[in-house]
Amino acid sequence: MKLSSISLRAVLLDWGFVLVLCAIFVFFSLATSHFLEFGNMIAMLHTMASVVIISCGMAMVVMTGNLDISLGSIAFLSSSIGVLLMTRLGWNPVAAFSVTLLCGIVFGMLNGFIVVVLGINPLITTLGTMITLRGIGLELTQASVIPLPEGVRVLGNLAIGPIFVDILVMAAILVAVHVLHRRTSFGRQINAIGNGAEVAARIGLPVGRLVFLDFVLAGFLASIGGIVALLQVGSLSAYLGAGLEFTAVAVVVVGGVSLFGGRGSIIPGVLLGALTFQLIVNGLTQMSANPYVYKLITGLVIFLAMYVDALKVGRIHAPPAAEAVEDEPA
């Protein structure tokens, strides 16, 4: 009896959000006519692409126990530079987007430098760069809507058969970051840092260098996510990437990556986290729900995920009955 109680709690903590995801999926499938269609699934993956890509970078940073809330601004500024090179200086799109990617790397290096070399708290650092980089982007673009050249704009809907190309890009990045996390020493060392940076340093891990590279990776992925979002919308606006850092944090947390570091996965974690939010938004649209309901439900999901995360790492205590069961020997 006690054993089964312990197991149930463990199962709920570890797989609870997958069960919730399944429940959401089943609910919308039954409640609406077109939710379950193949085309709708593709549309959801298409919409998710930029968020998933940026969330991969966020997850890698969070796994070290750090946070990077400048990713939306990196996406905005690096995309802005690319768009301005194309529209004002007439650059070739390939060259312009290469500069965008380079900018993402440079901004990631900036974050890494401030955090690792100057020793400033990552939250404060990336809060500063979030504001500064967006400010530079707004200054450069005059906060205006800049349509992409027609030949570039159509790339947002580029597809191979029924599959949009950005879905394939998203899948490739998911797999690559998953392999990096799970199959390389870099990934294992990232987790080790998340479980305790001091201990990791004592056993000889180059903590500073790894954290620096992690920020660079996140910046690079943010610039890719920015390009994907830009192409989908077809124009650059001051809204690009706005709030995306917080969406990425929510995706990561709902996907089971611990905000306290050292635990989580890219596949299935980040993928399922992003899917949860997309299912909710898509399902509510399918149901023609009241527009005010969207934020309420999204907020509740984030709160639940953070609560579960805190329970897992023991930052808060479970209800007394469950706690008593857990404390007794099996």
Place this chain on the structure above:
Amino acid sequence: MRKSIIGLLTAAVAVACVTAPAAAKDFTIGLSWNAYDSILVHKWEDYLKAQGSEQGKAAGIDIKWVINVANADPTRQAANIEDLINQGVDLIMARADDGAAIGSSIKAAEAAGIPFITFDRASSTQKPTAHVGGDSYDQGKTTAEAMVALMKEKGVHAKCIELEGSLTDENAVFRHNAWHEVTDKSGVIETVAEVPTEWNPELFRSGTANALRAHPEANCMFLASDFCWSAVQSPLEAAGRYAKTGDPKHIWIATQDVFPDAAKAMQDGYIDVGTTYDAFYHAKEAIRVAILIAQKKPLDCGPHGCLAKGRLATQANINTLENLWSLPTK
């Protein structure tokens, strides 16, 4: 002798004062833009200067301008307005970046005895001397009535997807209310989905894509604004529904504002009706109100401020509308 000379000089000066035309009174307007976030703002500025010159001359007032831009930063806008107060301008006109934050600037101007006009965006926290803007309710109503008439003429029962603006923006709420008040009982237009966009182009795109999936029977759209037309065009293209009027795949589109890309789409036959957000008439009204304030005359505005109505634009008349800012200059 000396007294005679002084007397003659005094008489000469008095005669000169009586016979010379009265010098125009200087009146300096401090104009605070939140951002040069679209060509609309540049057009507003051009029209304001031109109207200031024209109406000012007729009223015997020489209107001068001090202009600053906050690049979408409410804090910077507050500092910019503080600068205008310190420079001792005669009137402040501001397009708020944040309808709540502008309240403290209005208070500061009031304390310094400087009248304050909110332009385009009203303050939600403090009543200014006057508010000048577009009549958003009338805009929504005009468009809705034109769409109802068009659907009746074409014998179409329209099932519409509504892309709403920010739910905290009164312009968006007025447009939404007007659309429903006219169409809900029209018998020819049924709104099948209301999609919240928060004025975010990415949500315009994903919302349109989701709604088209949810309601494949939809044959009509109402846009709360077309400032990011490409974000609507892209999912329509992806769904194979981007077609001109007369094509069986055509989606009937009613829009608000008629920004340059949308004006082009209307000229090309993709958008059916819209009501202009009329920069020229906004500027004309703002200068009329500024002159009344300069002359210390009572303002004759409605309960929601001094509002300029937009003009109905259709595929038939778009090329003949005078002073339409969004069309290329002839």
